[in-house]
Amino acid sequence: MASGNAPLNPFSRGDVLAQTGAEASMLDALAIDSFGVPESVLMENAGRSAALVVQYLYRPNHVVAFVGAGNNGGDALVLLRTMASWGVGVTAVMVADRSASDLLLHGWPLQSVIHDVGVNDGLIARSLREADVIIDGILGTGARGAPRWREAAAISLINVSDNPVVSLDIPSGADATSGAIPGEVVKAELTVSFGAPKTGTLLYPARGCVGRHVTLEIGLPPLSESDTGYRIVTPQWVSGQLPVRGTDTHKNRVGRLLIVGGAMGMAGAVILAARGAFHTGAGFVQVCTSAENRNLVQAAIPEAIFIPADDLEALREAAAQTDALVVGPGLGTGLESEIMLAETLDQGSQPLLLDADALNLAAQGSISLSQIGSIRPVLITPHYGEMTRLAPELISADSRLDLARAFASECAISVLLKGTPSIVASPAQPILFDTQGSSDLAVAGMGDMLSGVCGALMAQGLEPTVAGAVGLYLSGRAARISKRGAGLMPSDVSERIPDVLLEKTDVRGSLPFPFVIFDAEADQ
Structure with a gap:
């Protein structure tokens, strides 16, 4: 299994804007309602792009994903389906009442599906021991307040595992805007966010749970200063x-x-x-x-x-x-x-x-x-x-x-x-x-x-x-x-x-993908 600590792509784009959770929701709505981008296409792009990053960094033989009820869970299902089609073993842990025949799977059967977090925790723990990478797709940028008991139980199972954890968009349990942690929170080795980094991932205490932070372009409209009030200082900028x-x-x-x-x-x-x-x-x-x-x-x-x-x-x-x-x-x-x-x-x-x-x-x-x-x-x-x-x-x-x-x-x-x-x-x-x-x-x-x-x-x-x-x-x-x-x-x-001052800032690093917007190492 390859390490997720490979050399970094030192920011593929010079001007990187960040957005709050509410601004992220507004941009999603703009893409769907004004530009005719189906929600399923955004999830397809997000899940497939994240799968490419996970495959490149970890070369896993088996992936376990915790799948929530919202679009974050949809991203996780697309990631599982994509990696299964590449011959990777996959297990879905359904944290919410979501069908294993979800349309996002495009008819691909999942090799293993586990329901009832809090009841089948022993079975989940065994699956985690067999996994090379764990995917956190429980809660997304729209979540508010402390996770509910089933979500909190899933987060606890993730955190006691010794395997690398990849969170989608934001570590579940963290506030996407303020970075507050009102309850249980996933402690990720890598966070793959979509469209733009969220302000909550840049602020403590959530920033301490993000790990390496990669942001991917997924087909959303371009973000401008009129859409947000936050910019990240990158080497190219x-x-x-x-x-x-x-x-x-x-x-x-x-x-x-x-x-x-x-x-x-x-x-x-x-x-x-x-x-x-x-x-x-x-x-x-x-x-x-x-x-x-x-x-x-x-x-x-x-x-x-x-x-x-x-x-x-x-x-x-x-x-x-x-x-x-x-x-x-x-x-x-x-x-x-x-x-x-x-x-x-x-x-x-x-x-x-x-x-x-x-x-x-x-x-x-x-x-x-x-x-x-x-x-x-x-x-x-x-x-x-x-x-x-x-x-x-x-x-x-x-x-x-x-x-x-x-x-x-x-x-x-x-x-x-x-x-x-x-x-x-x-x-x-x-x-x-x-x-x-x-x-x-x-x-x-x-x-x-x-x-x-x-x-x-x-x-x-x-x-x-x-x-x-x-x-x-x-x-x-x-x-x-x-x-x-x-x-x-x-x-x-x-x-x-x-x-x-003499460093070159236009040299590509370890992520050779044109859809990488932002790539920052974990905080020291």
């Missing part, structure tokens, strides 16, 4: 956003960045930000920090120009001449920090990134983000705690997505909300989902490094929303290829960013 250097350029034309921060004793924050900026292609970086940090900063990153925080004239001049600014890493919240922040913001209208203590000062009322957002392009990079201090009135928002989107619209700025997953929200644009992040990035200083990366991209001409999404991808991908695991440090990440 990132490749299309990256700045291109001319062969006749020089340091002042490839991004001048000013980093303001680093109160006494916090030199590491601006050092990490500067390293991130240089490794992302900034041509000229200035660091304004406490005079006491001079020796540390210049020893750690001699490529940067040092400006002492008490030289306000030099700070004003640098702020007026730079292409972009990063303010906040290690800044502190005392009087000197407030003065540095005010002097920096009084100069020009260049793109601005605010992080860490700059956000804490904003939460204290020292600056108005909506006022700044009316003057210049702004990207803020809070974690959830900082976000709640900035917008306590929005904490009742239904989700992190709603919180980030509401605050971005309220202040007319871009919001990179760090978390699992990190997202970027901005007014009147789809929310951008990062899929490269991992728990390895949960270490002090990583946010400082990310600020430098995003700031460098803004200095090179990317608008704040795009710079935030590209910065997340570059740092997340760099963390993955460094293979340092829990021992990862911010400097490890920034040093691998040049390697990510």
Whole structure:
């Protein structure tokens, strides 16, 4: 039996939109009612395409599928019929009252059909021991609330098996929109979704049950930004956003960045930000920090120009001449920090990134983000705690997505909300989902490094929303290829960013199928 962990197809399409469960239902209805695509054809395409993926990855001799009542169950029946026609042994476990002579079988008899989950569990367990792959076709994107007892019993049987589990569209028991898990849920090794990834598969806790995530085109109408408010940051999308250097350029034309921060004793924050900026292609970086940090900063990153925080004239001049600014890493919240922040913001209208203590000062009322957002392009990079201090009135928002989107619209700025997953929200644009992040990035200083990366991209001409999404991808991908695991440090990440920038993103991986829309490895 081949492994389901074969090398990945690194996203076959550059622009991948995601949709909620309700949006998925609307697109299905549009295909059926407006474009005349029979529902049975969509299930045929879904089941047969999923069968091709399962066959390619696992080469099974025997497949057991749990078949639910809805279209998800129909997809599973088509998969079984297709694989049976290829000579694979198949068993259907009917979780709902569904006929073994279902029209979707096209007259093909199933070799083995088991009814009455909860009664014939011993027989089901024996079948699972003989299976090479288990297919989860119990519940689909329209399911709401906790699974009913028979569905929950089937999910429990799946989860105690040691065999690979492939969920169709979404792991049964997970909410397709919010990612909530109100009861039992299938823990899949691979999730094969149809048409577009569902937002619930990108959000925790459901994301932790998805495994490798592959999305297949099945004949639905094309999804556009008018149909959904969510986009996934893919390697090909990132490749299309990256700045291109001319062969006749020089340091002042490839991004001048000013980093303001680093109160006494916090030199590491601006050092990490500067390293991130240089490794992302900034041509000229200035660091304004406490005079006491001079020796540390210049020893750690001699490529940067040092400006002492008490030289306000030099700070004003640098702020007026730079292409972009990063303010906040290690800044502190005392009087000197407030003065540095005010002097920096009084100069020009260049793109601005605010992080860490700059956000804490904003939460204290020292600056108005909506006022700044009316003057210049702004990207803020809070974690959830900082976000709640900035917008306590929005904490009742239904989700992190709603919180980030509401605050971005309220202040007319871009919001990179760090978390699992990190997202970027901005007014009147789809929310951008990062899929490269991992728990390895949960270490002090990583946010400082990310600020430098995003700031460098803004200095090179990317608008704040795009710079935030590209910065997340570059740092997340760099963390993955460094293979340092829990021992990862911010400097490890920034040093691998040049390697990510050189990666080819149009090379096909292990799924040689033109109908693959999206292919992402399991979360780390």
